[in-house]
Each structure stands twice: as structure tokens, then as C-alpha cells.
Amino acid sequence: MRRKTPITAALLAAISCLLGAAALAGEIAAQPTPEIPWPTKSWIVSSPEEQGMDSAMLARLIENVGGYKQDSVMIIRHGRIVAEAYYAPYVAGISHDLRSVTKSVVSTLTAIEIQHGLLDSVDHPVLDLFGDKNVANVDDNKRAMTVQTLLDMTSGLAWQERAYTPDETIMRMYKSPDRTKFVLDQPMSGAPGSSFYYNSGNPYVLSALITKTTGLSAFDFAKKELFGALGITSAKWGSVDAQGVTDGEAGLFLSPHDMARIGYLYLHNGVWEGKQIIPSAWVERAQEGKIAASFGFHYANLWWSLPEKGAYMARGRHSQLILVLPKLDIVAVMTGVLRDDEFYSASRFIDDITMAVKSDQPLPPDPIAKALLDAAIRRAATEQPIAIAGIPELAKEISGKTFQLGDNALHAKSFSLNFYDTDSSWVITTSTESPGRPTQRFAGLMGLDGTFRKSPPAPYGINACRGRWLNQHTFFLERRILGHGEIQTWTLAFDGGKVNVEFQNTDGAKFELHGEMQD
The missing domain is CATH 2.40.128.20 (Calycin beta-barrel core domain)
Known part of the structure; x- marks a missing residue:
């Protein structure tokens, strides 16, 4: 019997491996794609290890977040809640003030207008859509302002919005008898699309456009076309203005579970239970974030993004957040009451979540790590008293x-x-x-x-x-x-x-x- 030379043996081994790999690939291809769990009725709860995450690292994340004035944090992977904590005195189930996360919901409603053909194009000039208003300070720049520039905070409207003092533009908007007209009346500071400037008047006009195209306030339109489809039941959204327009820049309240449903819609490219709720291209633009914004963030379609971290998000004042990490199949939510000079870094939050991801496959159960996570969640729900020193006469x-x-x-x-x-x-x-x-x-x-x-x-x-x-x-x-x-x-x-x-x-x-x- 002839002995195999080393080269022959190596070739046979390589062929064997290739055949085995081909067989394995065929076996994987034959497996059905896991069904997406849609949380229309309720979210499924899972251990982190079942979804390839480390419970001990999530416990540390919950403890870190608890060092700030947060109300809640929740992590969802593969459509399942792997960790959620509510920091006393806040408790689960209470609708939370979303502040500027409201803007990202108005963006979503604008996307639904496009999906339904109620708005022909985001490139439509804004003034053409509000021909019934006698707009002031009209020039070539204002005529060039489009729906897309409103969505990207590049409208070019002169605006001041920093400390919310009475003389700032946003505060004068709220005192105006016609807030939509007030925004459109502002002079132009530059050409539309040329530079980013955060302007809460932009989403206010978009909310007015929803009312104009649908005959419904943004809140009523959301209940009909978005909230109902996603199973969102906790929504509250203030009152309408004198023209029947819902505040498009803030004022929406949702529970953390319902906030996560908005993120889950974007994670799945605008699809919910097999139905295209918003165009996938809308989600892609929000994720890509073509507009260079402030503090290292990018922006598009009223969503913030950190493309280098594979993340995009809806952000609101006092630490409200809906975070989407598509490559990790993760949605995360955070709510809080932080002052403007305090903040919990979104970049750090992303890194802490990312480090907790160990695999795309289930990990072995880890009772000690799971006990740490359970203890961190219990501690969050237990209020830590401040110092007291008696009561005087x-x-x-x-x-x-x-x-x-x-x-x-x-x-x-x-x-x-x-x-x-x-x-x-x-x-x-x-x-x-x-x-x-x-x-x-x-x-x-x-x-x-x-x-x-x-x-x-x-x-x-x-x-x-x-x-x-x-x-x-x-x-x-x-x-x-x-x-x-x-x-x-x-x-x-x-x-x-x-x-x-x-x-x-x-x-x-x-x-x-x-x-x-x-x-």
C-alpha cells in the first residue's frame, strides 16, 4: 500500500474540509429564517445570555446609568427585552415626557405621508405647500426651502434657541397667535441646505403640514396610522394650537415600552408585521446621517446618528433616548430628568451596550452574572434616601x-x-x-x-x-x-x-x- 505524501494528504484534507463546509452551508441555507417577534401586544422577555449578551456587564451598565438622574433604561436584542430598570421614584408603565424625541416621531409621520402619497416629495418647496399664508421676508432662499431641509435642520431660517430665554425665537414662537406663520415669517440667515442649525420651528411646520395634508392633527394622525399599527397605547400629546396644530417639536409622552416600539420599527427598515409603514429609504437616510451636526453627531430626517459607531437615535432634553444599533440587532431606551449641564454620554452608552454583546448565538447560562443583574435592577427600584437632620420647633x-x-x-x-x-x-x-x-x-x-x-x-x-x-x-x-x-x-x-x-x-x-x- 502506497503511503500518501504530505502534499497529497494536505490536498485530501482540504477537499474534505471544503466538502464538509459545503455540506454545512447547504444545511444552514436549508434552515428557515427565524421569525421576527413583533411586540404589538407585548414584549418578550429573555435572559441576556440567551441573546448572546453578558448579564454582568449589563448589571454594570445599569449601575452606571443609576449614577445620574435617570428614570429608566431598557435593552432589547433580537426582539426581546434582556434588561430593564426603573429608578425610584419612577416606576414602569408611566408615560414619559420625550421632549425632542417628539421631533423624530413627527419625522416618522412625515414618512407615512410619503408612503401614502399624501405628500408627493420631500423636495417640494415649503412655501408652495402653505400658499394660504401671507408669508413675510420672502426671497430666493426662502423660495428654495424644501421639506427635506426642514427635516435636516438646514432650512436656513434665522433662529435662536439655546437658553430658552423670553427673547429667543422659540419662546416668541409660543407666544405668537399663529405659530406656523411665525416660523415661516422669519428672515433667512443663509441658503437652505448649506448649514446645520437646530431649529424647533422646523418640526412645528412639519406638524402643520400633516394637518394640512390629512385634515387631522399630528396626534390624531399618529393614533390612526402609527400608534395603532405598532400597539402603542400610552401616548399623550398636549393640546393643539389656535390653528389645530399639534406641537411638533416637543410635548409627546410615551412609556419606555412604547418608545422602544418606535425604535423597533426603524430597526426593521420601516416594516411592521409584514407591512411597510414608512419607506425603507427614509430609515436608511436617518441611519446614514449625511448632515454634519454638533458635538460630533450627524443628522438627517430629524434623527441623530454616530455612523462610526453604527448607531442612530432620537434624542430629547434631559436625557430622553431611543437608540438603534442595526448591526447588533439592538434597540435601547433611556429616560431621565438630567439638567442641561448634566448628561449621560450617548457614546458611552453605546460602548457599554456593545461590550456586553459577546455572540450572535446563545451563551451558556451564568447564574452568578444573572444574579448580579437582578440585584442591580432591584437596587435601581429601591430609593436611596438623602441625609436628614431632624425637625426644628x-x-x-x-x-x-x-x-x-x-x-x-x-x-x-x-x-x-x-x-x-x-x-x-x-x-x-x-x-x-x-x-x-x-x-x-x-x-x-x-x-x-x-x-x-x-x-x-x-x-x-x-x-x-x-x-x-x-x-x-x-x-x-x-x-x-x-x-x-x-x-x-x-x-x-x-x-x-x-x-x-x-x-x-x-x-x-x-x-x-x-x-x-x-x-
Whole structure:
């Protein structure tokens, strides 16, 4: 029997490997494509390891996010929730103020207009679509402004929007009797498409365009053509303006689960349960982000992107986020109440998620890592008390007393604090400037043990408050309406029968109020 030479043996081995690989490839090709789990009714929950992710690294991510003023974080891979945490006092199921994530939803509704043929092209000149408005400051640049330039924040309209002071363009827009016309009336600062400038008037006009083409407000159109199809049931979106237009730049509330449904639609290129809801090209443009924006981000179709990280996202003030990572088959959601000078880096968030991905295939179960993740989720839901240092005698003197306030920008008329061993509470009355109902009363519980006390649900939401004495004469009250991207603080310094109040909130508002105790 002849012995095989090394070369012959190597050739035979290579042929054998090729034949085996071909057989394996045929076997893989014969396997059916896994069915996409559509979360129209509810999301499927899975362990991270079943979806190729590391539970211990997700536990660390949840702990890192918890170091900031976040309300929630959720990670979805392969259509399944692998981790979600709700940071006390916020709890699951409460619709959250999305701020500028609203803009990305308005983009999605504009895409539906295109899909249905209600809008012929994003290249349509804007002024042609609003021929009924006598627009001011019309020049060649304004005539060249298109729907696409509104979507890309490159409209060229002169605009100021930074600190939200009363003289800024956006604040003057809200005071205008016709907000859409106000935006269109602004002079041009440059040629459309030439440069990026973040302008919340752009999506306001797009919302007005939805009303013009459909006869419905953006909210009603969304309920009919988007929210219903995706199984979104938590939506709230304020009131319409004098022209019946929904605020297109902010004001939408969704629960984290419903936020994720928006991201999941984009992850699947605009398809939901086999139906093309928005054009796939719309999603591709948002993902590509051709427009160089600020702080290293790119932009397109009212979505932000970091192309070098394979990520695109809807972002809102105070850390609202819908993140899509197509190559990893991941959607992530985050909500919060961060101030403008605080932020949780989107880039870091992406990196932390990416590092937790270990495989496209299931990993072996890891009980210790899973226990770490479960503990991190429990810790997030357990409020960590702030320091307290007792209650002075002054509390007894002012408890239940009403303090009348002088004229102020908050329209606050009076307040009272009630210090009890249990169910301590606060009451604020405000002026409504309505002859039929001159004042409105707000009340709730407050925790004096360093933790928030939640009040029963009110029409405007669930109050959560906590208070503590800073010294013998100064009381500090922290108030939240859960799901609103705002924290209010009231610092009340008492001096005999008088009080000085310093009010601040996470939107940057600061006011000083003065009042006296009533007999």
C-alpha cells in the first residue's frame, strides 16, 4: 500500500474540509429564517445570555446609568427585552415626557405621508405647500426651502434657541397667535441646505403640514396610522394650537415600552408585521446621517446618528433616548430628568451596550452574572434616601399655616406645609387668569425621611415629593411629577411671619418669591 505524501494528504484534507463546509452551508441555507417577534401586544422577555449578551456587564451598565438622574433604561436584542430598570421614584408603565424625541416621531409621520402619497416629495418647496399664508421676508432662499431641509435642520431660517430665554425665537414662537406663520415669517440667515442649525420651528411646520395634508392633527394622525399599527397605547400629546396644530417639536409622552416600539420599527427598515409603514429609504437616510451636526453627531430626517459607531437615535432634553444599533440587532431606551449641564454620554452608552454583546448565538447560562443583574435592577427600584437632620420647633409654628405670596412669574398665590408624623403634605394655589376659575389648587404628600412620598394619581400625573430642614429656619422641598422631565426645588427661608422662596427647575428657570403668613 502506497503511503500518501504530505502534499497529497494536505490536498485530501482540504477537499474534505471544503466538502464538509459545503455540506454545512447547504444545511444552514436549508434552515428557515427565524421569525421576527413583533411586540404589538407585548414584549418578550429573555435572559441576556440567551441573546448572546453578558448579564454582568449589563448589571454594570445599569449601575452606571443609576449614577445620574435617570428614570429608566431598557435593552432589547433580537426582539426581546434582556434588561430593564426603573429608578425610584419612577416606576414602569408611566408615560414619559420625550421632549425632542417628539421631533423624530413627527419625522416618522412625515414618512407615512410619503408612503401614502399624501405628500408627493420631500423636495417640494415649503412655501408652495402653505400658499394660504401671507408669508413675510420672502426671497430666493426662502423660495428654495424644501421639506427635506426642514427635516435636516438646514432650512436656513434665522433662529435662536439655546437658553430658552423670553427673547429667543422659540419662546416668541409660543407666544405668537399663529405659530406656523411665525416660523415661516422669519428672515433667512443663509441658503437652505448649506448649514446645520437646530431649529424647533422646523418640526412645528412639519406638524402643520400633516394637518394640512390629512385634515387631522399630528396626534390624531399618529393614533390612526402609527400608534395603532405598532400597539402603542400610552401616548399623550398636549393640546393643539389656535390653528389645530399639534406641537411638533416637543410635548409627546410615551412609556419606555412604547418608545422602544418606535425604535423597533426603524430597526426593521420601516416594516411592521409584514407591512411597510414608512419607506425603507427614509430609515436608511436617518441611519446614514449625511448632515454634519454638533458635538460630533450627524443628522438627517430629524434623527441623530454616530455612523462610526453604527448607531442612530432620537434624542430629547434631559436625557430622553431611543437608540438603534442595526448591526447588533439592538434597540435601547433611556429616560431621565438630567439638567442641561448634566448628561449621560450617548457614546458611552453605546460602548457599554456593545461590550456586553459577546455572540450572535446563545451563551451558556451564568447564574452568578444573572444574579448580579437582578440585584442591580432591584437596587435601581429601591430609593436611596438623602441625609436628614431632624425637625426644628419652627415646624410646629408654621404647620398648616397659609402663606400668601406676592405677584410672581410662577403665578403662585399661596402655599402651606403640614408637618405630621405621618402623611406630611404641601398645598400650592396658582392663578389661572381665568374669570370663571381664578385659582387652581395643587396638593400632595411629602416624605420627611429622606425619600419621596407619592401622592394618589391626579389628572396631570403622580406627584412625588420629599423635604428636609437645612437649618433652623430653612426648609427645602423637592417636587417631581413622575414621567415629566423636570425636577422642581423650593427653598423656603422663614423669618418671623415672612418667607423668602427660591424656586428652580431642571429647565433652568429661577425665580424668587416673597410672602407673609396669614392670620
